[in-house]
Amino acid sequence: MAGRNSRFVVSLPRERISLRFAGVYYFAAQLDALMSQKEINNRELSEYFASRVAYYAMPFQKWTSLHIFSSHFVDVTFAEDLSRALRIKYARRGECAKPWCQARPAHLLAVDLFAAHGFDSPLQHELADWVEPREGCCPPVDEATCPPIEDMWEEWVEDRQYWLFVEQIAEELFYLLFGNRSFLAKFHDRLADWMRLNNAHLASGELFRKDAGGQYVLRRVGPPEWVKRAVFFRDRGYCCSCNRDLNGDQSPLNRSQFDHIVPLALGGLNDVSNLQLLCKDCNNQKGGRTVPVGDVYERWYPIDRLPRDDPLRLV
Ligand SMILES: [Zn+2]
Numbered sequence: 001m002a003g004r005n006s007r008f009v010v011s012l013p014r015e016r017i018s019l020r021f022a023g024v025y026y027f028a029a030q031l032d033a034l035m036s037q038k039e040i041n042n043r044e045l046s047e048y049f050a051s052r053v054a055y056y057a058m059p060f061q062k063w064t065s066l067h068i069f070s071s072h073f074v075d076v077t078f079a080e081d082l083s084r085a086l087r088i089k090y091a092r093r094g095e096c097a098k099p100w101c102q103a104r105p106a107h108l109l110a111v112d113l114f115a116a117h118g119f120d121s122p123l124q125h126e127l128a129d130w131v132e133p134r135e136g137c138c139p140p141v142d143e144a145t146c147p148p149i150e151d152m153w154e155e156w157v158e159d160r161q162y163w164l165f166v167e168q169i170a171e172e173l174f175y176l177l178f179g180n181r182s183f184l185a186k187f188h189d190r191l192a193d194w195m196r197l198n199n200a201h202l203a204s205g206e207l208f209r210k211d212a213g214g215q216y217v218l219r220r221v222g223p224p225e226w227v228k229r230a231v232f233f234r235d236r237g238y239c240c241s242c243n244r245d246l247n248g249d250q251s252p253l254n255r256s257q258f259d260h261i262v263p264l265a266l267g268g269l270n271d272v273s274n275l276q277l278l279c280k281d282c283n284n285q286k287g288g289r290t291v292p293v294g295d296v297y298e299r300w301y302p303i304d305r306l307p308r309d310d311p312l313r314l315v
């Protein structure tokens, strides 16, 4: 009996994720560019953040700070893309008697990616029709069958399918970016600023303590087992600073040091995406300072480049 809704991805065990990667590298690049700025001036993102500071302060959520920030970022990007499409459409208004018809914005990012991530909804088809009107849409149809895009969009972003879609992209982004410690360092540096700006300690005081300098910083929370496993296996059991191999230890998970990339003392979060693996010596040396994040990774396999005199070598 076909009890399963075939429109959805076949349900996977919780340790598996289906990766479509559609648009995900685009968002990763945009997010990286955003985090590379010293200050982020985006009103929508700031408002989202301000409304969720209490969540960011909570220790070791599986829906991490990177997931929640990414989902907001994707949502804001889709909305900005809609504005772009509208500008194009209105700029071409003269081409058609009905502003919602004929003048084609060429594409909507959200519509392009929705189906590619395995989603399907009637609202999405209506949006696609707006982008590329069906045969017979022009000459003019009445507004009932061709409603203003803003109304369709409003309805769509309140649809559960839309949020599942946004969260799917956020999860795929996490899959990519969790492996990039340089990105994570920038990301948590920005978050630390935003936590301070938003007086996060007022939202969830019990999670904070006042340090010697009168600053509110998050209390230290020991990472749970799933966090240790994730960080240890991402870093392949090597110290991110001196590359010492910690795999040989008798109980590596217990003996390894899980270091806050942005230290708690500097406003860092207790979050799996803010941790890296360090050996005891390196962690002790680091203390409460920020040191350059480990940018050395183990290759898939040891590489020998082509010899200097090989004719196939470019230079
Ligand atoms: Zn038309």
Ligand SMILES: [Zn+2]
Binding pocket: 239, 240, 241, 242, 243, 244, 278, 279, 280, 281, 282, 283
């Ligand atoms: Zn080390």
